[in-house]
Amino acid sequence: xxxxxxxxxxxxxxxxxxxxxxxxxxxxxxxxxxxxxxxxxxxxxxxxxxxxxxxxxxxxxxxxxxxxxxxxxxxxxxxxxxxxxxxxxxxxxxxxxxxxxxxxxxxxxxxx
Amino acid sequence: xxxxxxxxxxxxxxxxxxxxxxxxxxxxxxxxxxxxxxxxxxxxxxxxxxxxxxxxxxxxxxxxxxxxxxxxxxxxxxxxxxxxxxxxxxxxxxxxxxxxxxxxxxxxxxxxx
Numbered sequence: 001x002x003x004x005x006x007x008x009x010x011x012x013x014x015x016x017x018x019x020x021x022x023x024x025x026x027x028x029x030x031x032x033x034x035x036x037x038x039x040x041x042x043x044x045x046x047x048x049x050x051x052x053x054x055x056x057x058x059x060x061x062x063x064x065x066x067x068x069x070x071x072x073x074x075x076x077x078x079x080x081x082x083x084x085x086x087x088x089x090x091x092x093x094x095x096x097x098x099x100x101x102x103x104x105x106x107x108x109x110x111x112x
Numbered sequence: 113x114x115x116x117x118x119x120x121x122x123x124x125x126x127x128x129x130x131x132x133x134x135x136x137x138x139x140x141x142x143x144x145x146x147x148x149x150x151x152x153x154x155x156x157x158x159x160x161x162x163x164x165x166x167x168x169x170x171x172x173x174x175x176x177x178x179x180x181x182x183x184x185x186x187x188x189x190x191x192x193x194x195x196x197x198x199x200x201x202x203x204x205x206x207x208x209x210x211x212x213x214x215x216x217x218x219x220x221x222x223x224x225x
Binding site: 032034036041042043044045046049089093097098099100101102103104105 | 116143145147154155156157160162167168203205207212213214215216217218219
């Protein structure tokens with residue numbers, strides 16, 4: 001039973017355009033959400049996070065939106081750059097358990 | 113800061129052999145996590161430690177897997193005996209006492225033939 005789902009295995013966008021990566025979750029106990037980026041042969045790198053008390057968090061070109069009623073979050077990258085090409089993982093945590101539950105990842109390809 | 117350090121980066125072994133993976137967390141981080149990444153199951157938690165004490169080992173697949181954290185700067189994940197289905201990339205991550213953000217090491221790619 002996947003508690004964190006990333007239904008799009010891949011996404012291709014043009015350089016300079018917006019990339020939108022989506023994530024759904026089923027566990028209503030999750031109260032903190034994170035996005036990680038992963039390049040081949042490297043470990044996941046933390047990108048941005050959001051607490052369940054917020055609906056938006058922004059950091060430079062990256063913005064995460066949280067819709068608690070829909071149990072849905074998204075990562076927006078504007079403008080997209082070729083160096084953003086990587087696999088993006090959505091992860092979630094609940095207050096009582098520090099471990100993260102990860103989605104299956106979305107491979108983003110930014111075309112020059 | 114050096115980040116999370118894992119060794120070895122690659123390990124190839126034969127079925128039945130003992131495998132030991134090592135991790136050095138970021139200094140000052142009191143939580144340490146072991147994850148495994150496979151094509152079939154993605155990134156899944158195996159075990160995590162808080163202040164060197166195992167808190168949740170529900171993800172450890174079976175008794176062949178064991179993990180220790182003898183001090184704040186070192187942890188091991190041992191598989192004995194290893195099996196081909198253990199082939200995966202094993203990641204170690206650490207976090208501070210006040211943050212849920214985890215910082216990952218580069219991983220150990222294990223191949224069991």
